[in-house]
Amino acid sequence: MLGEYGIEGRRATDIAASVERAIGSGTLEPGELLPPLRELAKELGVNPNTVAAAYRTLRDRGVIETAGRRGSRVRARPASTAREVIRRDVPAGVRDVASGNPDPALLPKLGPAFAAAGARYDERPVLYGEDTVDPELALSARASLDAAGVPAGPVAVLSGSLDGIERVLAAHLRPGDAVAVEDPGWGSLLDLIPALGLRAVPVALDDEGPLPEAVARALQDGARALVITVRAQNPTGAAVSAPRAQALREVLRARPDVLLIEDDHGHGIVDLPPHPLAVVAGHWAFIRSTSKAYGPDLRLAVLTGDETTVDRVRGRQRLGPGWVSRVTQQAVVHLWASDGPEPAGVGRSYGQRRDALVGALRERGIEAHGRTGMNVWVPVPDETGAVSRLLHAGWAVAPGARFRTASPPAIRVTVSALAPDDIGPAADAIASAVTPAPGRRYD
Numbered sequence: 001m002l003g004e005y006g007i008e009g010r011r012a013t014d015i016a017a018s019v020e021r022a023i024g025s026g027t028l029e030p031g032e033l034l035p036p037l038r039e040l041a042k043e044l045g046v047n048p049n050t051v052a053a054a055y056r057t058l059r060d061r062g063v064i065e066t067a068g069r070r071g072s073r074v075r076a077r078p079a080s081t082a083r084e085v086i087r088r089d090v091p092a093g094v095r096d097v098a099s100g101n102p103d104p105a106l107l108p109k110l111g112p113a114f115a116a117a118g119a120r121y122d123e124r125p126v127l128y129g130e131d132t133v134d135p136e137l138a139l140s141a142r143a144s145l146d147a148a149g150v151p152a153g154p155v156a157v158l159s160g161s162l163d164g165i166e167r168v169l170a171a172h173l174r175p176g177d178a179v180a181v182e183d184p185g186w187g188s189l190l191d192l193i194p195a196l197g198l199r200a201v202p203v204a205l206d207d208e209g210p211l212p213e214a215v216a217r218a219l220q221d222g223a224r225a226l227v228i229t230v231r232a233q234n235p236t237g238a239a240v241s242a243p244r245a246q247a248l249r250e251v252l253r254a255r256p257d258v259l260l261i262e263d264d265h266g267h268g269i270v271d272l273p274p275h276p277l278a279v280v281a282g283h284w285a286f287i288r289s290t291s292k293a294y295g296p297d298l299r300l301a302v303l304t305g306d307e308t309t310v311d312r313v314r315g316r317q318r319l320g321p322g323w324v325s326r327v328t329q330q331a332v333v334h335l336w337a338s339d340g341p342e343p344a345g346v347g348r349s350y351g352q353r354r355d356a357l358v359g360a361l362r363e364r365g366i367e368a369h370g371r372t373g374m375n376v377w378v379p380v381p382d383e384t385g386a387v388s389r390l391l392h393a394g395w396a397v398a399p400g401a402r403f404r405t406a407s408p409p410a411i412r413v414t415v416s417a418l419a420p421d422d423i424g425p426a427a428d429a430i431a432s433a434v435t436p437a438p439g440r441r442y443d
Helices: 012-025 037-044 048-060 111-123 135-147 161-172 187-195 212-220 242-253 307-319 326-337 343-363 383-392 420-434
Strands: 064-066 072-074 155-158 178-182 199-203 223-229 259-263 284-289 301-305 375-379 410-414
Touching (some): 012 048, 037 048, 048 064, 111 326, 135 155, 135 326, 155 161, 161 187, 161 223, 161 284, 161 301, 161 307, 178 187, 178 212, 187 199, 199 212, 212 223, 212 242, 284 307, 301 307, 343 375, 343 420, 383 420, 410 420
Parallel strands (some): 178 223, 223 259, 259 284
Antiparallel strands (some): 155 301
């Protein structure tokens, strides 16, 4: 019987490892039911508690999911399989509007910033035991956060938004806990949650952010944390408006036990102000990344939050990478103070392209969304067909499956690679690809 599963071992660690090997080889497929606990224990000749420990390890790693009497099964898409693989290669001659990358022409030159940071390091190297956060960066970041209405709190520096979100979730939650997330939402976050052994609860949203009733329902259903994108929501371009922020604060005010994480990765490329929710939260974190404004390879994000949360994040960071390079931190300080691309101008550039594409699509009778940032979200009746037809027409778009949990099919178009003359042809191609072909009549 066990031959068909490929499960072996007498210790919990060995049993768990054999299940992962079976999944990797395809012997156990996504969604497949695992042997009942006692049945597997009898076949292996071990105590049922040993198999229970193995299954618990697999669940905590996000490899399997358990449903009480209904048993345990391989996750429909194991956490080790990133959503980034749900893409098509871009052939030569095809325009890539799928990657989500910023426009290189709008990125500042990093050479002068790192030269200045390097010169400072040469004068006084940073050694072990010093503060992990550059004092100038903390001061500048805190001033900007204060101006945006983010509550007072200490500052930590992480290697990007996802690093910050992961550390905050790990600081407060335990495997099996539920996290409310936007749907559609950031594919990397949707991968991270099961990888931490957590459970994602989808929350619907519109152009003004998560719907208050959807958030309330997710919290009532047991979600212990809520992750919200403040602006430039990926993939829809939603931004939390002032009225929506007020409504969401009322929902959260009644649930001070819920952990709130606000992701402001669009800082520096968005022409709308943020409306933070953290003023009503007990445990909270507000994260700003430099990746979109200064390039994905500049791996740095500033995190603030309540003292307990930031202390836990920084404590765990010290036991791992220790800190984000102070040279990199000083380079960011230089960029913030320099005369490089002015953020409002960058946001205005992306906004003009995004608004032009959304308007062109609507003129052609196609629903499209994109309030902020560099992405446009287009609902489609047939996602696979639309992606294929657009590729054939010379346009590579991102399939919505990379961002969806329970929301309807769609495609994502990144406007950073579009020039004004590209808007019309792109809109024509999208309209042709998503509009159902007229039926034919055969007499």
